[in-house]
Amino acid sequence: MDYQQILEEIHTEVKPVITQGKVADYIPKLAAVPLNKFGMAVQTLDGKLFSVGDADEYFSIQSISKAHTLILALQFAGENNLLKRVGREPSGNPFNSLVQLEYENGIPRNPFINAGAMVLVDIILSHSKDAVQTILKFVRDRSNNQNIDFDKEVAASEKSTGFRNAALANFLKSYGNLENDVEDVLDIYFSQCSLSMNCIDLARSFMILANHGLSPWSGKQIISKSQAKRINSLMLTCGTYDAVGDFAYRVGLPGKSGVGGGIVALIPGRLCVAVWSPGLNSSGNSLAGTQALELFTTKTGKSIF
Template identity: 60%
Template sequence: MPPLTSLHPALERHDFSAILETINREVRERFGEGEVADYIPKLASVPIDRFGMALVTLDGQVHCAGDAREPFSIQSIAKVHGLTLALDVAGAELFDRVGREPSGVSYNSLVQLEFEQGIPRNPMINAGALVVADIILSHYERPREVLLEFMRARSGNPGVGFDPEVFASEKETGFRNAALANFLRSFGNIHNDIEAVLDFYYSQCSLRMDCVDLARSMLYLADGGFCPVSDTQVTRADRAKRINAVMLTCGTYDAAGDFAFHVGLPAKSGVGGGIVAVVPKVMSLCVWSPGLDTRGNSLLGGHALHRFTEITGLSVF
């Protein structure tokens, strides 16, 4: 493999620490914008005046700014890692049960699911992630432990774990997710016990990580399925390509078009305020700011990634 600097001259040309600090200062001037995810009680208590950003290059350089080392609830970001696990046991047959098209509607929509006969549009919306969770439960004896081991290995942090308070908060208020799971079951697209599927889904959403850990956990998608943190081929290169494609077109819900327009990177958001992004063959990034826009994506996190690609020119376009 040639030196990374020859793969992309930006790695040599830019002072990433200085760029992240510039973005950090700009974002902090806008604190207060957006709304925290108050429909999950535990997330409603997270201070809105937080911002962290981290990037990790394939050769191991780490640059971060702000609250990049403050752990937070990763929420739907875990759908990426869950999809990786499911693809490796189900292969292309996974897409017989879940599509790969942008939804164009809210991430927890019931209407679209009924119209399309119980086949969720993609694995990044809640209904699709519930089907992925069902596939994982069908193939792994200890799914929570498998996911946890996967996240610890990808991030290089053995301290990564589930937040029991977030799990309980999600379970107590997850009526729409329960409705989605039962609706999927009515179409024959959930095979396992509904409560077991929901518990796994809430578990993955309750994972607690910081920006550096999350950026590291995405490196395998920047390098054809190879994880430089654990020196392991995590998934096949063609599957990594497909996961990146789904993130680009579906990873920020019904704002995926706007996000591609302004940022231009495969990415996945979570209602905890995190967004991860991938620059293929170069690096992975994570931003965190709890204030969300009307579509459930971090408002200032999205702006930070826009500024990063604007300053550096690092984009897939």
């Protein structure tokens, strides 16, 4: 299959909607990102890479990082311990809902909403002397790119306006679902969300989930086949905020999005595909990115269904 031609066709077809979304202007640093950017990359399990547009331009991956911290937290705490502190159901509410967290007594609905991701950070912090570097090394290894780093300006920008996230963290602490200091958890959380990557890095970093837990770069089994299956199922049901139903209906792939405009999706046993377009829809997912992924599964005839 000619993936390069398909990516070029998609790029042409989504151009009219690229500037129709809205950047995440509640994070000052992200508000300055040009709206007309679009990149897309496909990494196949047999080692082929295809890309189009701004696929090599770095951007803030934001909540996409939660898939990586979920893997780390699973490695540190084990599935049973993790599930005592974080649920596995779609939220049906915005990713930063305070009401839902209080209603459910401090147990976040899933690992991909903000409160759930903070519990993941707390687990990593309890098991690592330097949680920030642990996360960074993990993402570098998964992407096979040792130059990936945090964007400290983005992290500072998020911290300066992160009042709702601070409230969520304090809620978690009040219910006994954070072991560590609230400020320490928030600092690490803001850092992980500021990870700066491009579409190529992102597609490569999710390869272990497309390859049943096995890293194609090191040949090591990073997580079990069962854990890879469970994470993929969580991405399908919870990975795109409160628009998971629409995303599954249109795209038909497990995926994880971020308010930086990135989305990564995968076909187990075949490939990973990453797209970036900073204009978001009302649910906080990339507008053009979602359409591009829908076109990708339509044109290739490949999805998990």
